[in-house]
Amino acid sequence: MPDPYEPLLRMYERGGGFYLQEYLDLNGVMIPLRNVESNASTTPFVTLSPATLDALDGEGESMYFAKISNGYPRHSPRGIVRRRVDDDQTHDEAFTRNLRWEPTEYLKLYDLGHNDIDHVQITEIEAATFIETLTEKLAGTS
Template sequence: MSDVNRDICYVWIKDGDDWSATFVIDGRQYADPDAVSALSLEAFDELQRRRIPAEFETTEVSPTQPASRLPSWEEYRQRLALDDSGRPAAAGTDRITYYAKVSESCTKEDPHGVVRRIHSIPPVDQAFARDMRWRPTEFLLRHWLGTDDYDPVEITAAEAAVIIGRWKARRRADAEAAAPALIDEAKARRS
């Protein structure tokens, strides 16, 4: 638990004509403050894929504020995997497995890349790309065919969110560091 304010994201789902707060992504539960953004993106992608109308409301939360009684994204996602009778959904319908791309020089904590398999029919493989979006990939197929230099190591959705959050933070920092130089360059061109 952190001693500074963190982001918390409440997700509202439309049921008929009504909207209700359905689950929460609480940044106080993760070591990386950017985990809320990464998990919100994951939740958004999954709800959009399922055509579930949702609204995301992110705000700051202090460390002393009581925890929400709403389920977490992880708990809600598990409920999505159940059919109407409460039994596990048929295999291959909506489960997502995450992998870190590792080698001798990359660990699962600091991998070369992150890949996910959506266990739909047919399965969909995606890699988190440099443009900070999920893009189609053939990495898992190439690995299983023995034609890729990296190995997939299964990781949890939370671990993937932390890695992606760290990458997004680096990208923001790089953009902020480059901004003054770009401004100076533009001023020089105008002169």
């Protein structure tokens, strides 16, 4: 059985913290307080891979998007991009084959009508799954 405290220890090792009010606030990620049944039905965040957690870390608030098209559905997208807002500045970044976030103009160009590749907003868990899958694929461990 996995160590139940490992995720909490990882969070503290990475400089995280929390506040408990109407929500459990994990320094920006808000989790509503609910009953046991609704918490048990929530999709868990299962990765503790340092590479994936490093890729998800970023200053400010992030929204993630999956680039989809024929043959590339939401669960297996062409790629992912994120929009990060930090100190009232917006940063659009794509997760690349270099296994890091790099600046992209994709979202701005899409808004201007260059929309031959569509996208949908995804959760942080879905972004983590993509990052972990790509990392394993490029490392040859999948």
